[in-house]
Amino acid sequence: MLSVRFPARSFATAVLLACVLAVAAGCDTLTEEGTDTPTAPDAPALVRAEATSLTRVLAHFDRPLDAASLETSTFRVTSALDNGRTSSQGAASLRYVGGASNTVELTLRAPGLGNGSHSVTADRVRDLDGRTSQGTAASFDYRYDVNTPRAFRVERIVVTDFPGTQSNGDPWDWDPFSEGPRRPDIYVQFQDPARGLPGVLFVSEVHDDASASRAYTFDDAASGNDPDVPFTANYGTTYTLSLVDDDFGGNTTMVQASVRLSSLYALDNATRDALTVRGDRGFTAVLHGNWLY
Secondary structure, three states, rough: OOOOOOOOHHHHHHHHHHHHHHHHOOOOOOOOOOOOOOOOOOOEEEEEEEOOOOEEEEEEEOEEHHHHHHHHEEEEEEEEEEOEEEEEEEEEEEEOOOOOEEEEEEOOOOOOOOOOOEEEOOOOOEOOOOOOOOEEEEEEEOOOOOOOOOOEEEEEEEEOOOOOOOOOOOOOOOOOOOOOOOOOOOEEEEOOOHOOOHEEEEOOEEOOOOOOOOOOEEEOOOOOOOOOOEEEOOOOOOEEHHHHHOOOOOOOOEEEEEEEHHHHHHOOOOOOEEEEEEEEHOOOOEEEEEOOO
C-alpha cells in the first residue's frame, strides 16, 4: 500500500491556509466558543401612548423602565389640533406606574390636550439593564365632548390676598381711639350689579382685624336676614365680588373683582371645584363649589 507523508511544516501551512479560506468564506467553525463579539441590545422604545383625560397621558414602553432615571424634561407632547394650531408642551409631573412597570403617567401643563392628533416623544429613557434610548415617539388621537354648564353653585368663598392699606397708604380702619395696627374688619358681597339690590346673592359674616397676609373663609351669612351660601351663579352673567371694610365711620368697599363664570370655565368638562378670581390691587379669592348642568 502506497502512503504519502508530509513534513510537519507543510501540514501547519495547510491548516493555516484552510483557516484563511474559511474566514474568507464567512465560516466561523474554527472560532473558539465565546469569542464572538455580542450584538448590542436594543434600547427601550416607546410603543404606545394614550390619554386618560385632558391633562393625563400614559406612555407605554416595550420593557420595564428604571424609575430613578425618569425626568420631567425627558418627555414632550406635541399637539396638532383640529383648528390647525400646533402646540408643544412638557410634562409638568410624571408618575412611574407600578413596581416594575412599562408605563409612565404624564401630567401635562394647562390647558392640556385638545381635539386632534398628538404625539409623545421620550428622550434618554433607561431600562432596568441600563440600556438608554436616544429618542422614541408614539402618536395618539384624542377626542372629547365638552359639556357647557348652566351655573356654578358656590358653597364658600376664600379670600387669599388683599391690599393691606388704602391706595394712598393710609390704614383701612378709621378709629381715632385705636392704638393698634388699625386693620380692617372684612366681609364679602357677591352681586349681579345689573339687578341692583335684588341681585345680591351673598353677604357674609365679618372677620375682625383682618391681616393681609392671611386667608379668610366666608361660609356664613352676616345675619339670618341676609342671603347665604350656597347660592347659584349663572354661567353667562357677569357678577361683582366686593371685599368690604365694616368700619366705625361707615362701610368702605376696599377692592372688587369681576366674575364671569364662562371665562373661568376651562375645557375640562368642569372637573374643577375651585375657581380663582382676581381683581384690582392684587385682590384674589377662590370660589369653592360645583358646576351645574
